[in-house]
Amino acid sequence: MAKKPKRDRTVRREADRDAKKALNDRLALARLEPGGAPERAIELVSASLVEPTARGIPCPACGATVRVQDHTAETIESRRLRVVRVDCARCGFTGSRYFTIAEKALN
Ligand SMILES: [Zn+2]
Numbered sequence: 021m022a023k024k025p026k027r028d029r030t031v032r033r034e035a036d037r038d039a040k041k042a043l044n045d046r047l048a049l050a051r052l053e054p055g056g057a058p059e060r061a062i063e064l065v066s067a068s069l070v071e072p073t074a075r076g077i078p079c080p081a082c083g084a085t086v087r088v089q090d091h092t093a094e095t096i097e098s099r100r101l102r103v104v105r106v107d108c109a110r111c112g113f114t115g116s117r118y119f120t121i122a123e124k125a126l127n
Pocket residue numbers: 079080081082083084108109110111112113
């Protein structure tokens with residue numbers, strides 16, 4: 021077995037720190053994506069699309085498919101929103117996705 025270079029541990033610690041920073045950056049970015057916050061709710065034409073659409077947005081932490089835990093109708097800042105709680109089976113991430121149902125859904 022080859023001897024490890026002395027600075028291996030330092031390199032690993034820097035890599036850990038970079039990974040955490042990258043994860044935080046990804047999570048912050050995800051909140052700016054459509055559906056990531058109440059003010060960025062995704063408009064859908066039918067309530068039946070809420071859960072499939074929420075499942076279609078991958079885990080912001082690891083990219084895996086998320087599971088729908090809960091789906092509620094809430095009023096946030098006087099807007100009627102659908103809030104879907106999702107979690108990731110792979111990394112344990114949990115978060116909310118926000119949707120609004122278009123008023124004129126019958127076009
Ligand atoms: Zn994940």
